[in-house]
Amino acid sequence: MADPASTKPFGPKETQRILRHLQTPTVFTNMAAGWPALLWTAERLSHCLRDKVLRFRLGRKEEKNTPLFETQCSYVEARLEDFLSWTRDQTGPLHVGPFCEYPNSDYWAYADYKYIAMLFEDRPSMFEEVKWSDFGFEGRDGRASTLWVGTGGANTPCHLDSYGFNLVLQVQGR
Template sequence: IGEDVKPFTPGKAKEIVMSLQQPAVFCNMVGDWPALHWNAKYLSALLDGKTIQFRLGLKTVDLVPQFETKCSYVKATLEEFLAWSCGQPSCLSGPFSCYEYSKYWAYADYKYIARIFEDKPEIFQDIRWSDFGFPGRSGKESTLWIGSEGANTPCHLDSYGCNLVLQVQGRKRWHLFPPGDTSFLYPTRIPYEESSIFSKVNVANPDLKRFPEFRNTTAHVVTLSPGQVLLVPRHWWHYVESIDPITISINSWIELDADHEARVEEAITRMLVCAIKSAENPGDGDLWLNPTEVEATSHEINLQYLNKAVSAYFKFQKASVSEQARPSS
């Protein structure tokens, strides 16, 4: 096969993405994407001194997951992050000065490309999900992740969609578990974040005394290298860690029909968690909220959410039924 021939047509790739119930790594699909050149130096120049928020955690491996509620946060430029990760002495002052590189990792995670590059919309086209059968999907519908060695996301599953992840710089190790392993992963809704269900287990160092059922899980471990695209199917659990000094990834969540029902479930969950937690410790602040959630919403607003989700679900069901009722020409 010639250098520039991709192993799958967009149509075939989409078929795989929408139906495969196993994680898969696509190779040789993005060789011509300009986004492959989005290394840290290039992005630093592109951001041009703009500050972004980094989440900092300890490199020591504990028996409990390092949830986002337990991390520190700093606002810094990508340049400051690069200087810190190279161990430059200039870091004795500045946002990372309190965090020794040997002891901490830093992660600029979940950065919406449309938001951080709103003044440079032309770069959205560097990301071409159309090659996977999603025409019109670009950087505008994608998220950027920049981490140092050890940076990680605690084990969780996403309630909505499936996930396509492009590795751009450095390598990341993914520990994936099938939906059938859910009970062995001790799921929890605290910290609460809409669309994320966390595991109480630190899968990198499991406490088997507290979580004996974790032994029954089947981890699918994959090391993702630059130029590869990982498909994370719907409701697969994942723990992700950076294993190189600097890692950069870009992902996009692909909506699925099943999301309509999941939105109803999530709306009910939000209503219950907010009601219980607000009643429990009214003056306690929102320590149970994941930092990605802005605030605990009122019961009134939660009911509106639920109403909208149920309406959308029935609208979708009705459309599906009339679709099936139509005689095929």
């Protein structure tokens, strides 16, 4: 079997050179080959987080041509296990628990900007499963990263962040 590092299209130095000259959002394929974080599923994360409570943002699933800003959303405090239970209950009666007022047929939801360092403070090995050094950020791992988990339809309006680089590792979904 080929070494995952040998399948990466760019080395760390070349990736840094590319990043410094980009003017538009760009997708790098195969740059995370071999990262343990690629095995993260919502179920695995739920098991790791156990009883930790996250704040979920909810919005209505309706076709609109205007962004839904944070101040216009509803919020629920819940465990990831509660969220997963809510997402699986597609046809049953209203869910019991933190999401009970929000039928998943009518709402999308996501937990955003959850710092991995805080979520997994009792499991520091999780930090090492994210390897930003492959992008030329030596010594950077998941400790300085955030986790986002959401349903289909969850979104953030297109925007520009005015700081450094914003790298996203998408493990599931689209």
